[in-house]
Each structure stands twice: as C-alpha cells, then as structure tokens.
Amino acid sequence: MFKNFKESYLVRFWSPIPAIAMLGILSAYYFGITGTYWAVTGEFTRWGGHVLNFIGVNTDNLGYFKIIGLSGTPFSRVDGVMIIGMFGGALASALMANNIKFRLPQSKARVFQALIGGAIAGFGARIGMGCNLASFFTGIPQFSLHAWFFTIATLIGVYFGNKVATSRLLCSKIIMQKVNKTKELEDLNKNAKVNFIIGIVVLIFMIAWVVFLAFGKIPEGKKIPVLSIAMLFGIAFGYIISRAQICFTSAFRDIFLTGRGYMARAVVIGMMLSTIGVFSYIMLGLPPKIMWAGPNAIIGGLLFGFGIVVAGGCECGWMYRAVEGQVHYWIVGIGNVIGSTILALTWDSYAESLATSFPKINLLSTFGNYGGLLVNYLLLVVFFIIIVMLEKYYLAKKRNQFSKRSN
C-alpha cells in the first residue's frame, strides 16, 4: 500500500490545477498568520544588500533598503526563513521523487540568456515592487491596483520576450534522427531508494528547524513565533511547486508560443480562491499590502515579462529547478540577485518620478469593502476570459503555422 501511495503522490508529478489551488489557499493563510504575503524577490534584494555591505559599500543611505528593510540576516527575517523553507521543501521533493540530475547549459548562448534574462527580470520585479508573487499571484488578492498594472504589463513583456527567446540565435539546434528503436536511457532509478531516504532526512531536518524556531524569540509586535510558521509554509510552498512543476513563466509564455493556457487558467483560479481568504483577514483588521500604482509597476511588468521568458524561468521557478541540479537556473538566480541589487543602487534617482509620488491604491478603499471585492473578482473573471480568448486564437494560429512548416 505504501508503495502505491509513494508512486502516486511522492514520485509521479502532481496535476497543476489542484496544486495551484492549494498554493492560493495556503498563501491566504500565510498572510493571515504572518501579516505579510508570500514573496521572494524582496529577500533576494536584501541578499544583494548584504553582499554590497560585505564588499564595503555603505547601504545606509539607499532609499530602497529603507523601504524593504535590511536589518537582521536571512535566518532572522520572515521572508528569509520562508525562502530557506522553500529551498528545503523543493529539495526534499526532488530527492524523494528521484528528480535530481546535474545538467549543464548546452551552449554559451544559454548561459548568457539565463544571466541577462534573470537580471532584467530581477530589476523589473523590484521596480514593480514584486515578482509573479507579490505583484501578481499574491499581490492581486491584496486588492492593490499596482498588481493589476504589473500583470497586464507582464503579459505584454512576455509577448516580446517570446520574440527573442524563439529567435534564430536562441532556438534549439537539435535535429530529429531516424531511428528504429527507443534510446537506452541511463538508469537513474538505481539511485531512487537512496535519494528517497536522503529526501526524508532533509524533510525531517527542515521540520526539526521549524520546531527549533518555535521555541525561539517571538518577534516584536507578534503573538506567535512567526519565523517557525513562515518556514513551515515555505517548506509546503517549495514542496508543492516542485511536485507539480509549477511555472508562472510558462503560464503566460505558452499561451503565445503554442496556444496552451491551462496553467494560466489554473493560476487565475488560484487567485480567486486566495482573494476571498485574504479579504476575510483584512475584514478582521489585518492591513493589506498596497504599493504605488505608478509607471514603475508598468515598466516593471514589461521588463519582468521580457526577462522571465528570455531566462526561461521566474523568481520562484528557478528555485526548485536549481535544487534539481539544473545549472541553467543557478545562473538565472544569480541574474535575479544582480538585477534587483542594481535596482536598489539606482532607485533613489528615479523613485520619485516613477513610483513614490504616485498613490498607493487599495481597491477596498476606492470602491468600499464589498465594492472592491466585487471589482477584484470582476477583473479576475475578465482576465480569465482574456486568457481563454488568447488561447483559442493562438492555438488556431500555431496549429496552422507549425503544420505549414513541413510543406
């Protein structure tokens, strides 16, 4: 019986729709318990800040770090331990499913693409005050108008990113061979048992860390040891995105590339589930996270959408793929940190004209509590319909285009 369970749930990949639904619900709980949303790039920027401090750059006067904060270490911040949890959860998942293999980029072009794309996406995410999470998947359910600006701009950025990613320079050079039998694949399953046990050990270690943090200091202004809970959620987030291979980049990108929008539709359903949960916490008195609805959100979305497609993965997608041994995504991650650090260094020269002089628009204040809730759901429904229409249009177009190539 265990063998059956293991094969169905721990080894075989999960279907993305229930996985994203789970992420939507968990992220609402995460907000309710920690008071912040599920987000990763702010913390990446802080890592960049620590590197700057380490090499002797004084970050005290940088306005961006005043906004996002740079006190403590990745081990003492909510976002920091959540991300450690995500890495741990993703690693445990990959090991238990024997989904680990060291893979090097196949060409210099791919290395370049990962680094530059990652940096553009990192910069874009931070100027827009969040990535596919804080300015999209967990930002829209916060009723922050900036997230809608960012999301629409991302879709446009993705469209242009596709032009570059599928250009002659970057397209795959591999050719089809005539064969008469299937290829013998290296038997990677021989390590499956050992990897499974290591995966369990990683999971136990992470849970022990959660327990350890539970007995730690309760941060100021909190009623519970929030670091412990943040890490626990991080483990769940990491485990789920790895198990179902959730990719926000492909959700947007593949509508245009192949006419497949089912990941995008799943993401919208996830946000619909999340929105009502977040709403109820806000009604209980928790302040929502609202950001400036200025040109920064639009510029950020355009750059982010362009960057993630060129890089092949976004800010949360590279994390689980990096621990699977895909070196390409280590480079994307480094690119992300570089891009967001550049943003932090240059922020003060354009912050006022692009961001901070614009209002932070909360749909719940603009339209009233129930009005705002309704508007957000209406926008989500419209977004869903747009996805379905784009999907239909591009599927017909691409079917035609691909089948014509051979004639």
Place this chain on the structure above:
Amino acid sequence: MTPDYRLDLQGEPCPYPAIKTLEVLPDLKKGEILEVISDCPQSINNIPVDAKNHGYEVLKIEQHGPTIRYLIKK
C-alpha cells in the same frame, strides 16, 4: 512500441523541448511515431498537452528519474 524518429532534447531547458517537438511532428508520415527525450521535468506539463492540442496522439510517457520519454504518434 518502436519509434521511427527521435528527438533527444536532454540539456535543453523549457520551452525549447515543447517548441521543437511541435516543429518536427508535421514532418512525420501519418502513423509514424516520434520519441522525445527531455530532462526538463517541467515538460510534463507542456509536451503531452501541446501534442494533444495540435492533433497528435500521446502513446506513452515514461519517467526515468528526471528524464522523461514521450512517444507521440502522428
């Protein structure tokens, strides 16, 4: 099940495995089988769905650790 053609995409990150698969499939004759090998695990969410959407039949999906073999018939 014997394939007629092979597309060995190991090492290529997504979306290239999905695009390449759709690009070569029209070159097959009706009834011929293509073997696609990808070690981008995320291809599990795109190659089978795309193949079906574009009118091909997915005969088999085999998971060998992180490497996945797809057998697709035109």
